[in-house]
Amino acid sequence: MSEFVKTEHLSFSYEDEGDRQNPALEDVSIAVQDGEYVAILGHNGSGKSTFAKLLNMILSPDSGKICIAGREVTAPDFTEDDMFDVRREVGMVFQNPDNQLVATIVEEDVAFGPENLGLPRKELRERVDRALSMVGMIEYAQHAPHRLSGGQKQRIAIAGIIAMMPKCIIFDEATAMLDPLGRREVMSTMDMLNRDHHIAILNITHYMDEAAHADRIIVVNDGRVYMDGTPGEVFSRIDELHAIGLEAPQTTELFDFLRREGCPLPAGYTEDEACIDALVRLYEEA
Ligand code: ADP
Ligand code: MG
Numbered sequence: 001m002s003e004f005v006k007t008e009h010l011s012f013s014y015e016d017e018g019d020r021q022n023p024a025l026e027d028v029s030i031a032v033q034d035g036e037y038v039a040i041l042g043h044n045g046s047g048k049s050t051f052a053k054l055l056n057m058i059l060s061p062d063s064g065k066i067c068i069a070g071r072e073v074t075a076p077d078f079t080e081d082d083m084f085d086v087r088r089e090v091g092m093v094f095q096n097p098d099n100q101l102v103a104t105i106v107e108e109d110v111a112f113g114p115e116n117l118g119l120p121r122k123e124l125r126e127r128v129d130r131a132l133s134m135v136g137m138i139e140y141a142q143h144a145p146h147r148l149s150g151g152q153k154q155r156i157a158i159a160g161i162i163a164m165m166p167k168c169i170i171f172d173e174a175t176a177m178l179d180p181l182g183r184r185e186v187m188s189t190m191d192m193l194n195r196d197h198h199i200a201i202l203n204i205t206h207y208m209d210e211a212a213h214a215d216r217i218i219v220v221n222d223g224r225v226y227m228d229g230t231p232g233e234v235f236s237r238i239d240e241l242h243a244i245g246l247e248a249p250q251t252t253e254l255f256d257f258l259r260r261e262g263c264p265l266p267a268g269y270t271e272d273e274a275c276i277d278a279l280v281r282l283y284e285e286a
Pocket of ligand 1: 014015024042043044045046047048049050051
């Protein structure tokens with residue numbers, strides 16, 4: 001395995017921060033491996049979007065290094081052509097689905113990115129159809145995007161990225177504006193892209209249940225990395241999560257509460273299925 005995204009001692013301040021004490025990001029060093037599924041978790045204002053914009057080169061850091069797909073994007077000799085190449089390898093899905101759709105027909109929207117790659121007509125067609133099939137939206141190819149649900153719109157936005165054949169997709173709170181069904185649609189799309197297509201996923205979220213899908217969770221607070229570990233490791237440190245205003249998943253919180261009340265339940269993070277087993281055992285033993 002090799003590192004697909006790597007940052008070293010990354011720091012960034014917004015110019016118009018006025019009398020703010022802390023920079024938006026400070027000394028952030030993380031790595032995401034090829035094909036890894038990582039969640040970045042943190043409450044509002046913790047620097048998550050700033051981090052995403054640095055990775056996508058919408059912003060450039062005050063100090064520190066960013067490497068993507070083996071290229072140092074912060075190097076002085078990094079050109080605009082290089083940027084074009086890197087952007088093709090790292091797609092981004094943002095919060096508001098309406099801001100990401102550019103065309104009046106779904107398939108034209110999906111074709112928008114890859115059209116700029118100068119592909120032959122046939123390959124473009126194949127890529128668009130494949131991407132729409134992957135997100136389960138092929139039957140909407142001729143529809144008008146603005147008439148779709150939020151979850152469907154996000155899946156169209158994702159299809160537009162898949163059609164570029166990236167190695168990594170960054171989702172910045174991509175489910176925050178969706179209803180529960182839309183959230184589930186987008187989450188299972190992320191899971192599928194990672195599991196079946198080996199696309200690295202960086203899911204920036206404030207939802208615990210979403211973060212639990214990842215191989216690894218990086219918790220950020222006040223622009224710094226606060227924890228970095230598996231869901232099991234991170235969610236077991238419940239007091240430290242509470243200290244920065246976050247909560248563990250509901251079942252972990254419940255088990256923690258019941259344990260403090262004297263119930264013999266397993267400590268730390270337990271996946272949903274195992275939670276049910278533990279509760280059944282507890283009930284049978286009572
Ligand atoms: P998150 O995505 O975790 O909510 P952000 O990266 O958006 O956090 O913000 C990190 C910090 O930077 C916050 O304190 C926020 O107020 C500040 N910030 C974000 N965008 C700007 C901006 N365009 N100008 C000035 N300050 C900003
Ligand atoms: Mg944000």
